[in-house]
Amino acid sequence: MISIPQNIQELVSYKPGKPVAQLVEELQLKEWAVLWNNENNLGPSPKALQQIEAALSNSHLYPDPSATQLCELIAAQNNCSADCVTVDNGSESVFDCMFRAFFEGDDELLTCDGTFVAVYIWAKANGVPCKRIPLARGYQFDLDRLVESITPQTKAIYIANPNNPTGAIITKAQFEQLVEVVPDHVLIIMDEAYYEYAKVISDEYPDSFTLRKPNVITLRTFSKAYGIAGIRVGYALGDPRLIEAIRKVRMTFAPSNLAQAAGIGAIMDAEHVNKTVTLNKTALQQFYVALHDAELNYIPSYGNFVMVDLKTEDAAKAFTDDMMQKGIFIRHLRAFGLPHCVRISTGTEAENDLFAKVLAIT
Ligand SMILES: Cc1ncc(COP(=O)(O)O)c(C=O)c1O
Numbered sequence: 001m002i003s004i005p006q007n008i009q010e011l012v013s014y015k016p017g018k019p020v021a022q023l024v025e026e027l028q029l030k031e032w033a034v035l036w037n038n039e040n041n042l043g044p045s046p047k048a049l050q051q052i053e054a055a056l057s058n059s060h061l062y063p064d065p066s067a068t069q070l071c072e073l074i075a076a077q078n079n080c081s082a083d084c085v086t087v088d089n090g091s092e093s094v095f096d097c098m099f100r101a102f103f104e105g106d107d108e109l110l111t112c113d114g115t116f117v118a119v120y121i122w123a124k125a126n127g128v129p130c131k132r133i134p135l136a137r138g139y140q141f142d143l144d145r146l147v148e149s150i151t152p153q154t155k156a157i158y159i160a161n162p163n164n165p166t167g168a169i170i171t172k173a174q175f176e177q178l179v180e181v182v183p184d185h186v187l188i189i190m191d192e193a194y195y196e197y198a199k200v201i202s203d204e205y206p207d208s209f210t211l212r213k214p215n216v217i218t219l220r221t222f223s224k225a226y227g228i229a230g231i232r233v234g235y236a237l238g239d240p241r242l243i244e245a246i247r248k249v250r251m252t253f254a255p256s257n258l259a260q261a262a263g264i265g266a267i268m269d270a271e272h273v274n275k276t277v278t279l280n281k282t283a284l285q286q287f288y289v290a291l292h293d294a295e296l297n298y299i300p301s302y303g304n305f306v307m308v309d310l311k312t313e314d315a316a317k318a319f320t321d322d323m324m325q326k327g328i329f330i331r332h333l334r335a336f337g338l339p340h341c342v343r344i345s346t347g348t349e350a351e352n353d354l355f356a357k358v359l360a361i362t
Helices: 006-010 020-026 046-058 068-077 091-102 117-125 143-148 172-181 195-201 240-249 257-267 270-293 313-325 349-360
Strands: 085-088 108-112 130-133 154-160 187-191 216-221 234-238 297-299 305-309 341-345
Touching: 006 117, 046 257, 068 085, 068 234, 068 257, 085 091, 085 240, 091 117, 091 154, 091 187, 091 216, 091 234, 091 240, 108 117, 108 143, 117 130, 143 172, 172 187, 195 270, 234 240, 270 297, 270 305, 270 349, 313 341
Parallel strands: 108 130, 108 154, 154 187, 187 216
Antiparallel strands: 085 234, 216 234, 297 305, 305 341
């Protein structure tokens, strides 16, 4: 019999829920809102779609393994040279590569409870111990405790900023303080999947790449504000020495021709991003009012989603089920280690109105 390593045995493969179309039919819904995956419900960047169409006829060719044009555009947007950029099939893929690129022996990853669940999964899949400390009050990353928890085994610290699913951020001042106190040999991974949303919500939100620290890697994605989650393009920004290490371990031809083309179109589509982040800002305010009126405890968010604390797991589950019966698909956060909470993504104007209307009569 083929043995399966213990760490892989302990993982549970991803079990998707029922597709929306099936739920809509089963529940006989007349109107509904899909607010469970932090996607961009306005749809994909139109310029990304144009570029995909133009690239289709090259589908018999392997992609440019260096994704030269896309990396150059990302570099230009971030005032750096292209050797500070690497792209892959979503930022989750870049993150996975980082385990092979940087971890060895008994190196550990250090992070908090209640952050992006894929982090725990990829650490375990790569056989890397993931040390987790509790979130601070207000569902913030507990930076003091993170720094105190660094040991000789700590290879990297992971921080999602804004954090998914809590929506909280660490500020510019906190980030600057963090890079001062974390030793140079510890890598700081700043996951900025919701960067485009956060930077228009608060001037206090830091761009972790601007300090050009040689031990900081910044992860970003085209999945959220650019609206091409299904195409799979994300990237890392950092010191060329670290970026080169990640490039060495990535799949040769990732991302695909079409994904590179989509990224090239998306990055030139400031109009779509502006429309998206402007709508999101309005939606968050609308959600806060609706949640306040419903006497529910929410955490102010810097992403395209709001976390609601319902105090008990039973209440969170019942709320999620009840919302689903009424056509609002939201995420219960048991898998994120926050079983008493739910997360609601913002949607289109019509979806946001529907959520507010349903909440008011719940
Ligand atoms: C914090 C965070 N990082 C990364 C991702 C995944 O991004 P990508 O689609 O680029 O893999 C998500 C998606 O939900 C996320 O919330």
